[in-house]
Amino acid sequence: MLEISNLKKSYKSGNSNLQVLRNLSLKVEEGEFVSIMGSSGSGKSTLLNCICRYIDYESGLINLKGNDIGKFTEEDLATMRNTNIGFIFQDYMLLDGLNLIENTCVPSIISKMKKTNTMYESMEEKAKNLLNLFGLAEKMDSFPAELSGGQRQRVSIARSLINSPDIILADEPTGNLDSKSANEVIDSFTRIKKDLNTSILMVTHDMYYASYSDKVFILNKGEISKVLVNKGNRKELQDEIVEAFANMDRS
Numbered sequence: 001m002l003e004i005s006n007l008k009k010s011y012k013s014g015n016s017n018l019q020v021l022r023n024l025s026l027k028v029e030e031g032e033f034v035s036i037m038g039s040s041g042s043g044k045s046t047l048l049n050c051i052c053r054y055i056d057y058e059s060g061l062i063n064l065k066g067n068d069i070g071k072f073t074e075e076d077l078a079t080m081r082n083t084n085i086g087f088i089f090q091d092y093m094l095l096d097g098l099n100l101i102e103n104t105c106v107p108s109i110i111s112k113m114k115k116t117n118t119m120y121e122s123m124e125e126k127a128k129n130l131l132n133l134f135g136l137a138e139k140m141d142s143f144p145a146e147l148s149g150g151q152r153q154r155v156s157i158a159r160s161l162i163n164s165p166d167i168i169l170a171d172e173p174t175g176n177l178d179s180k181s182a183n184e185v186i187d188s189f190t191r192i193k194k195d196l197n198t199s200i201l202m203v204t205h206d207m208y209y210a211s212y213s214d215k216v217f218i219l220n221k222g223e224i225s226k227v228l229v230n231k232g233n234r235k236e237l238q239d240e241i242v243e244a245f246a247n248m249d250r251s
């Protein structure tokens, strides 16, 4: 589904050059829920930005559904960002003046605007179904300001799914939430995986939430230094994450 090989990315400022991703390789299969963990500044957000090519990288391959996105034109990239990839951010990025149905429809409106105006009804139907799926049936006509943090994040999850993407990229989606709301977000991810078979790539600092994923990639010194596989025991996976971080501190 998503395959990254030998990705290199550095930031230049003046004469200095900060090498963030050195030789990063990873693979996400269809319907897989994967977490990326690594210390602050290790390059997790940089990696997500490279995958949607919001920023350019120096070398390496990013292959999404058999296509090398390094070769994409601006138009290909716009299509990919609208149809193949859904985004979820730490701060929800909802539009205050739109109700939940309208907020959920936004990416769909953008991708269909060029075609026709008569598609709003089917879009609205899909938005309602998604809001329903994430337990927001009672709130459909509300505005973001009337919601809790967890509810807002669930709207942004619904929105990320409106165009039926192949993969969702989530950058610390539980970072601003209390544990009840964060649990709801993780529940939503497990539902997406089960009901829609959408892949999820989640950046998180929280090993408890990471333990719900199928695999945990540890990002260290610019590459994936360890891949931990969930064998069905979340406690065991959390222990392995603790150990991976302890070894990292020692090295």
Ligand SMILES: Nc1ncnc2c1ncn2[C@@H]1O[C@H](COP(=O)(O)OP(=O)(O)OP(=O)(O)O)[C@@H](O)[C@H]1O
Binding pocket: 011, 012, 013, 018, 020, 038, 039, 040, 041, 042, 043, 044, 045, 046, 047
């Ligand atoms: N546009 C930029 N220009 C220069 N340096 C940058 C830029 N964006 C990020 N960096 C640097 O690259 C490194 C990786 O940043 P990145 O945001 O990818 O880290 P992160 O793993 O997401 O961290 P966090 O867990 O704190 O969100 C950091 O040292 C950061 O300061």
Ligand SMILES: [Mg+2]
Binding pocket: 044, 045, 046, 171
């Ligand atoms: Mg980050």
